[in-house]
Every structure is written in C-alpha cells, then in structure tokens.
Amino acid sequence: DNQATKPPWGDLLAVPLADVLRVHLTSATTGRPLAFLDTREDWRGFYHSYARSLHAYGVRKTDMVMAAFSYGPWIGYWSGFYAAQELGCLVFPAGGLSTDQRIDALLNYPITVLGCTPSYALFLAEHAAKKGIDLAKDTRVRITWHTGEPGASIPATRARIEAAFGAQAYDLPGLTEIAAWGFECDARSGLTHVHEDYCYPEVLDEQDRPVGPGGRGELVFTSLYRKAMPLIRYRTRDVVQVADRRCPCGRTLVAFEGGVLARLDDMKKVRGIIVYPRRIEELVRPHAEVDEFQIVFRRHEGLDDILVRVDPSPSLSLSERDGLGAQLGESLRTGLGLRVSVEMTEPGALPRWDHKARRVKDERTEVPF
Incomplete structure (x- = not known):
C-alpha cells in the first residue's frame, strides 16, 4: 500500500537515491510487486547470507553451480548466482536458458549443485525423462537447493526431488525485503536455522504476543544490515514453529521446525x-x-x-x-x-x-x- 500510494518507492527509502546500486521486485503472489532498493553494502549482505546458507548445505569452491531461476528483476537468480561466486564456485549462468538447454548443460558440464524452485526441479526431471534422460544417473549433481515456494521442506516432495536427481535437497527460505534468512544444515535434523545477525526474528500469536519454544505464530523480522530500505518488525505472513530442541550440528541460532509451515495469505x-x-x-x-x-x-x-x-x-x-x-x-x-x-x-x-x-x-x- 505504501508504494502504491507514494510511487515508486513509497516513503521507505532511507538513503539518497544516488547511493542505491540495485532494485529487485517481489514475485507478487498476492498482489502488486514491491520494489526494494539496495546499496552496495546491502546487496553484499543479502548474497552473503545466501552464501552462508549454501555453505551449510555442503557447497564448496570445488563445486560447479547452476542457478536455474528466471532471469529478470526477481532476486532469486541474482542472489543465487552471486552467493555461489562468493564461495568461489564456478557458476553456470542459466537464467535465460530454456529447459532443454539447461538439461544439455547438466549433461555436458561438471555441474554438481543445482538451485531452482521445487516445482521446476520436478518439471526438469519429468521433461528429461521424456527424452530418455535419467538425471540421477546421467549428471553429476550432488546437492540441490530450493527457494521461492514450499516443497523442499515437505518430506514427500523432497524425497521426489532427491530420487529424481540422486542428490540431497535443501530448502532455502528468504524474502526479497529481508534476506536469505534461513537455512537447513547438513545434519538434516528438520530444523531451519535463522541468520540472526542479518535479521532479528520474532514469532507472534494472533494477539501479537511472543510465543515460546514449541509455539506457532507469524514470523516477524527486523532487518539489521540494510541501509536503503530498513524494515522494523516486518510482518512476513509466514507461519513458523519455534524449535524446542537443539540441532545436532551444534549451532545455537534460533531455529524453526520444518521451515515455513504455511502462509497466512494462503x-x-x-x-x-x-x-x-x-x-x-x-x-x-x-x-x-x-x-x-x-x-x-x-x-x-x-x-x-x-x-x-x-x-x-x-x-x-x-x-x-x-x-x-x-x-x-x-x-x-x-x-x-x-x-x-x-x-x-x-x-x-x-x-x-x-x-x-x-x-x-x-x-x-x-x-x-
């Protein structure tokens, strides 16, 4: 509403426009896209949070990475590409390629890590199978990560993706407005950890009261690193459950059971x-x-x-x-x-x-x- 009534940036911009380096749009699943601006430091913070998530999955600089997200003003492709580069990976730029071209690349190059939406991962495998290609046997993919929608956090969907690629699949929750805010780790305990140094999380019940361990509520974030458009107590509309146990990996970050469980908008x-x-x-x-x-x-x-x-x-x-x-x-x-x-x-x-x-x-x- 803020940007609709005060286009194009609303009254959220907290730095001179000359200090802004990038603009990204939300995917607008429930309305008009929101435009978010980043300074150079903001953008570095966003893709660094993303890189930290990839590292937790086991991605290393010896990997070759394909980010198979749509090329455009949406943050998914850009953040995945820059994050993999931040880790020192060789990155195959697949944003503008067709499905057939992406399959050819998976077959012909030593790509070991694939990022895409969970729906596209299943479509990619189905399309390849129609061509007689078994991505689990015919490619080198060992890790897949998925963002943009639920799927990799749903056990049965994750199992399908893992069977299709012969790889371990991970969920990466994030928000254009905040950060790549969470990650699973290679302990695969069912917990999603939060990058608390990038965004401070609160989980509130229907009366806006904080919930304790084991409780469910709406996830609310305050961004801690963004200068261009900092958000304070931003309601995500995502429903999460605060973990009441520690992950075997040893991290002491706030964690949620099963990632994002639902969207209030849905x-x-x-x-x-x-x-x-x-x-x-x-x-x-x-x-x-x-x-x-x-x-x-x-x-x-x-x-x-x-x-x-x-x-x-x-x-x-x-x-x-x-x-x-x-x-x-x-x-x-x-x-x-x-x-x-x-x-x-x-x-x-x-x-x-x-x-x-x-x-x-x-x-x-x-x-x-």
Whole structure:
C-alpha cells in the first residue's frame, strides 16, 4: 500500500537515491510487486547470507553451480548466482536458458549443485525423462537447493526431488525485503536455522504476543544490515514453529521446525475448517503415481468444496487411475477432516511450472473477467 500510494518507492527509502546500486521486485503472489532498493553494502549482505546458507548445505569452491531461476528483476537468480561466486564456485549462468538447454548443460558440464524452485526441479526431471534422460544417473549433481515456494521442506516432495536427481535437497527460505534468512544444515535434523545477525526474528500469536519454544505464530523480522530500505518488525505472513530442541550440528541460532509451515495469505476456510494448500501437498505427494495436481476451492451444490485435480502417471491403466483417486480421497479426508472431491485428468493435462507454481484457484473469490 505504501508504494502504491507514494510511487515508486513509497516513503521507505532511507538513503539518497544516488547511493542505491540495485532494485529487485517481489514475485507478487498476492498482489502488486514491491520494489526494494539496495546499496552496495546491502546487496553484499543479502548474497552473503545466501552464501552462508549454501555453505551449510555442503557447497564448496570445488563445486560447479547452476542457478536455474528466471532471469529478470526477481532476486532469486541474482542472489543465487552471486552467493555461489562468493564461495568461489564456478557458476553456470542459466537464467535465460530454456529447459532443454539447461538439461544439455547438466549433461555436458561438471555441474554438481543445482538451485531452482521445487516445482521446476520436478518439471526438469519429468521433461528429461521424456527424452530418455535419467538425471540421477546421467549428471553429476550432488546437492540441490530450493527457494521461492514450499516443497523442499515437505518430506514427500523432497524425497521426489532427491530420487529424481540422486542428490540431497535443501530448502532455502528468504524474502526479497529481508534476506536469505534461513537455512537447513547438513545434519538434516528438520530444523531451519535463522541468520540472526542479518535479521532479528520474532514469532507472534494472533494477539501479537511472543510465543515460546514449541509455539506457532507469524514470523516477524527486523532487518539489521540494510541501509536503503530498513524494515522494523516486518510482518512476513509466514507461519513458523519455534524449535524446542537443539540441532545436532551444534549451532545455537534460533531455529524453526520444518521451515515455513504455511502462509497466512494462503489460508482458506471450508465449511468452518481452516485449510492450507501446503497441507494438501503433504497428503498428495506421497502417492508416487501423481505427476502433478491442482487445488480448486469452489461452491458445489450450495456448499464450499475442495476439488483436487490429479495428473496421473501415464503408466496407469484406467482402473488403476480410479483406484488412485479413491486412495487420494481417503488420504485427504483423513488428513483434513473434510470430504474432498478428486478428479483424474488425462496424463500431461495440467500445467507445469518453470518458476513459482500456481496450483491453487479459489473460484469463490476470483472475478471471471
């Protein structure tokens, strides 16, 4: 709202514009993109926090890295590229390449680390398989990292990515407005550590009271290094759970169980029950025969309803598709406490994503023009 009413920067800019080096836009999953400006020191701080995360995953200067994010004003590609360079890695610039060109690069160069959204990792593997390429066997990738959306923090989705690449997959949570604020470590304990020297975290309940260890609430950050647009007690709309245990790695940083558990902006209410799309993905992904899916919130026969459209593996017969649909319906009913409609599409009918996935539609609120 601030930038909309006082374009283009709002009243957030705290240094002369002449001191600014870079501008990045948020991906705007829920509205107009926000523009954030950085001084040279700000930008160095952002990609250094990112580099620290990559190092925690086991990335070293002997690795060759591909950052397969979209090239443009979004921070994902630039921060991944600069972070890998900061570690001394050889970086393959893949931002403007097609999927086929990226696969060719993975086959022809000794790329050992891949960064992309989790949806794109699955699409990349599926596209390669259609060409007879097994990325787990035919490439040298040993580590993948994923940002931009939930996925690598969801066990079943992570398992799919790891099987597809024969690599260890890590979640990297971050915000254009704050930093690459967190990281998993190679202890793989299920905890996400916070870079507390870059951003001070608070977790608040619905009454804006701090929660203690084991408690859930909204993540709020104060940036500690940014000069151009410093943010104080910035509400992220992300839901996290404060860890009540120490990680075996020995780090004493604040940590969250399972990373970002949900986004308040994604919360839906169906027949009086709160539903988050991430929870639906957690229930769908363990079914290996599901290649892709879509979630539709709708009005059906006068009631709120959830429809999950499923793109099944082409190897399934018609009767096996019916059986899969029944299994999914039961998993969703048990896991959500709601009856969920399941619709099987033809294999390959649902869209695939090379950036952030758009799997969720709410036909109860969308205007049809």
